[in-house]
Amino acid sequence: MLRSAHALAELHARRNQVGDPFLIAEIDCRRSELVDDINDWVTSEVPQHRNGASLHTESLGAVVDRMARSWVDANKAIDASGPRSDNTHKHWYHLAELVDGYTDLVTDVAGGRRRLPEQ
Template identity: 40%
Template sequence: MKHAVLPAKDALLLACRVEPRDDHPLLRGIHLLAGLHERRLREEVDATHFHAGRQTLALAIDHWVAAELPVPRGGARMHTETLGSVLDRLAEHCALAHAALSSAPKGQVHEAWELLAELALGYQDLAIDLTAGSRRLPAIPGARTRSNRADASSTNIECLFSRQRRPVSLAEAGRSASKLALSA
């Protein structure tokens, strides 16, 4: 099934909380990222493995985005971080906002949800600009893009963490990230 290139902010926020019904790679990716952040808030996790899992998932997202986004127009403004980083931050703040509901004072709860809303709106604005080709993301070394790919598939992602440089699906990256987070 062919997906809309970038999902809406509401779909991303929902995917942070529940298993996505749509098999869109970005929805699966943010769901896995949110799971890592929720686990870190619930229990002690090894920081090295936690961050390695986040980086693996964010990089897999970045490779998918590089292969699927339209080539930006000449003169497109540069965004300061990759979409994998943006989604990681969104997943982190979603986990923090939901955790605040049960334990934080009312003022902190409001601040956490306000920040999450601002991040979601920022993502939506970025998604619109990226899709229109008026903004571009930092280059990902080794990523296949629409301008340089031969037959890159939306279900395969070149993962820099793989020594063989074989295509890795987002599901494989998620399993790797989960294994990294679990082996403490």
């Protein structure tokens, strides 16, 4: 899963650098494959509690993809605005919120309080 998350971050960074719609479509296709890989891993490794567990609105792979994009955006903000700017703070704060949400989601799934959507 960590390799897929890292690859997602690399794809988001590359996506920010290209302007060709064909290349962007290829990158997005690869991102979709990696999101599916993460979701497949979760399905095989994490027991899903269906009875009484509330349904989360997106897959874990989609959450990891959003965190990867946010990480790239936060680093880009440092390069563009400097480490102490309000813009940089906004991006890193957003990433921290996503990480907190991810942590809560994983904790709830593992505890049987929340379930992930089926693919």
